[in-house]
Amino acid sequence: MVAPKMLNSDSSSIAVASESRPVMDNNGDYHPSDPNNSYMPWEWEVVDPDPNGLNCRYLNRSEGSPTGSNDFYNYPVSNTIMRGExxxxxxxxxxxxxxxxxxxxxxxxxxxxxxxxxSSFVRPVRALDFRL
Known part of the structure; x- marks a missing residue:
């Protein structure tokens, strides 16, 4: 994980993890800040206005893809995550x-x-520090 940059001022120092922030494109899609590294631990908030919640598509990694492909949109819905969660x-x-x-x-x-x-469904909240 990249060490955070320190921004100094006369009265305080603030740690900023700007290198790992998700990048949003013109379509509202989020991408890793480093296109060669998809590992980017973040906390996200659901902003989807659907009153039924945001569908989460299930995968059991030990069994592999239920469709034989990485067509996540065709995976079965395992649960929904409500706006604000x-x-x-x-x-x-x-x-x-x-x-x-x-x-x-x-x-x-x-x-x-x-x-x-x-961005129609989620927004990044904060980077997670998984260093041990």
């Missing part, structure tokens, strides 16, 4: 259309789900 994501993954999706949950578990990494 937050979740952790260790990385951004890309589907077979090259659209970004957030891996919801821990990278250490087999049971995960995916939500679209788009």
């Amino acid at each position: 937050t979740f952790n994501s260790p990385q951004i993954s890309y589907d077979d259309r090259n659209l970004p999706w957030l891996w919801v949950g821990s990278s250490a578990t087999n049971h995960i789900c995916f939500v679209r990494a788009n």
